[in-house]
Amino acid sequence: MxxxxxxxxxxxxxxxxxxxxxxxxxxxxxxxxxxxxxxxxxxxxxxxxxxxxxxxxxxxxxxxxxxxxxxxxxxxxxxxxxxxxxxxxxxxxxxxxxxxxxxxxxxxxxxxxxxxxxxxxxxxxxxxxxxxxxxxxxxTAADGSVDDFPFFLDIRFGNTCNLRCVMCTYPVSSSWGAKQRPAWSPAVIDPYRADEELWQTLRENAHLIRRLYFAGGEPFLQPGHFALLDLLVETGNAGNVDVVYNSNLTVSPERARELFPHFKSIGIGASCDGVGEVFERIRVGGKWEDFLENVRRLKTEVDLWIQVSPQRENLWDLRNLLEFARTEELDIDLANVVQWPEEMSVANLPEEEKPRATAELTKLMAWCVEQGWDKPAAHLGALRSFMNSTDPTNLVHEGTS
Ligand SMILES: C[S@@+](CC[C@H](N)C(=O)[O-])C[C@H]1O[C@@H](n2cnc3c(N)ncnc32)[C@H](O)[C@@H]1O
Ligand code: SF4
Structure with a gap:
């Protein structure tokens, strides 16, 4: 072709x-x-x-x-x-x-x-x-090489995580690992912590780093994530760096909060797949109250938005999520549609439920447009076409940086 x-x-x-x-x-x-x-x-x-x-x-x-x-x-x-x-x-x-x-x-x-x-x-x-x-x-040189060190890094410093969200899995979360890993593989995986060459390279190139994206696992539980922030502060380069996270925000972000003021900017996509009970049903092990407290504490200090992974479990709670974000005066991102596990994908909603779900998404889009909320409206439109697509493969899991 x-x-x-x-x-x-x-x-x-x-x-x-x-x-x-x-x-x-x-x-x-x-x-x-x-x-x-x-x-x-x-x-x-x-x-x-x-x-x-x-x-x-x-x-x-x-x-x-x-x-x-x-x-x-x-x-x-x-x-x-x-x-x-x-x-x-x-x-x-x-x-x-x-x-x-x-x-x-x-x-x-x-x-x-x-x-x-x-x-x-x-x-x-x-x-x-x-x-x-x-x-x-x-x-680009004739052989395809480029000279400079990449200024934008996304290093997943291991899978340590306190939650076992229903749509997540091992090896992404160590809590899932504790439950379902094969005997030959450890629950906690962290290939970079003891990688001396990596740390030496990061130190030598710290002045060239401009953007970091952290996910995981849960970044606020990752020693490697803190080590990289510390390294940038120590070498005097933190002020050049925009840092973006996806975090479950159910753990204390206190240590990170002390480091944040050193950086050029901090953005946190606070993962939230429902309000109250729905949040706790999907984000297994997480407490809605802890999440809420952390969101309210951090939203005045950093650029914080609500990061949703639309799936069958929360399709009927999207209205609550939108209203929650509106009340908290937070942006909301609904682009990261769950495709896998297949049975959790909205594409696998029973066919007879799809017209009702289509009508609900259409209403939510109109509501967002009325509020001048074009980005969530566009995400809901993409979700609606994904749900109704005859070949809904590979539409999800994008970085949010
Ligand atoms: C793997 S998590 C890692 C960061 C952090 N633990 C968190 O939950 O935000 C990154 C993002 O992927 C989303 N996610 C988890 N499982 C997913 C799946 N099966 N499909 C699409 N997104 C998923 C999460 O909701 C989260 O927003
Ligand atoms: S908090 Fe993030 S890494 Fe942990 S189980 Fe949930 S989605 Fe996976």
Missing amino acids: DNTEAHEPGDATNKTMCVLPWIHLCASIDGVYGRCCVDDAMYHNELYEQQEEPVFTLADDAVGCSPGSRYAKDNPDRVMGPEEAFNSPNMKRTRLAMLRGERVEACNYCYAREDRGAQSYRQDINRKFQHELNAAADR
């Missing part, structure tokens, strides 16, 4: 380019590097469902893995640090393919969303980093 595009690489309407391979590196919970957090080549969660320890083969187009990763043992020739990962053979190939206007298989998640009329992470990020997008072609 010919996927080539006539658009210039720096044109934000370009159908294949993504600025992330030029500015960003993702490092997953289990130590695999990615072009971004929705890199199709990065995740192999099915391995953790095996009773016997399987061979941890990396996908051919995966970027590589860190020394502390379980993948390192089975892929010794693809073990690397972040600098090498950023200019690894697959990253270089990705850049050159994008510059030629070709689609890159690892980026299918975004292309699939766009093909169904939804917004993709690629499109959002290209708009945010238009200047870097314009400069991408000029910064």
Whole structure:
């Protein structure tokens, strides 16, 4: 299939380019590097469902893995640090393919969303980093390499988490791990904490870091997350860095609150999938009152918004969530639609319930428009088309940075 595009690489309407391979590196919970957090080549969660320890083969187009990763043992020739990962053979190939206007298989998640009329992470990020997008072609050497260290990092410092949300799983949450991990794999995974090369590289390049995205696991429980904040404060670079989180905000953010004033900006997507009882039913182990207290404490100190993962369990509570956000004077983001586990996806609502759900979403969209709330209205529209799509695959789990 010919996927080539006539658009210039720096044109934000370009159908294949993504600025992330030029500015960003993702490092997953289990130590695999990615072009971004929705890199199709990065995740192999099915391995953790095996009773016997399987061979941890990396996908051919995966970027590589860190020394502390379980993948390192089975892929010794693809073990690397972040600098090498950023200019690894697959990253270089990705850049050159994008510059030629070709689609890159690892980026299918975004292309699939766009093909169904939804917004993709690629499109959002290209708009945010238009200047870097314009400069991408000029910064690329003939072999696809680029000189600078990525200024935008998404390192998942392990899976430690206090909750066991119904739509989450092991290895993403250690609490899920305590319940359902296979005997050969520990509940808590943290491939980066003891990775001296990583910490040395972060220290040497601290002055180049401009943006961090933290998720997990639960970032406010991750020692590595605190170590990176401390490192940036210590080296005097924190003031250049925008920090963005997804957090369950059911744990005390006190230590982080002390560090926040050092940074250029702090944004927190407070994950919230329902109000009161619905919150506690979905976010198992979390207390609505704790969440509320933390939200109210932090909302005056940082840029805080409500981050919803729409799913069957909360489809009928979205009105309450919207009203809650409105009352608390908070923005709300409903873009991260649950696709997996399939049975929790709104796409798998019984067909006879879909007309009623469509009508409800249409009413909610009208309500948002009346309030001048265009972004949630657009997200609800995308949710409605996702629910009614005949092929609702790969529409979800986007980074919110
Ligand atoms: C994996 S969590 C990690 C950060 C933190 N523990 C939290 O809950 O915000 C990041 C985001 O992914 C969402 N999420 C969890 N499971 C999901 C799924 N199956 N599909 C889509 N999003 C999901 C969460 O609700 C959260 O907003
Ligand atoms: S709080 Fe986040 S990481 Fe923990 S179980 Fe819930 S979604 Fe997963």
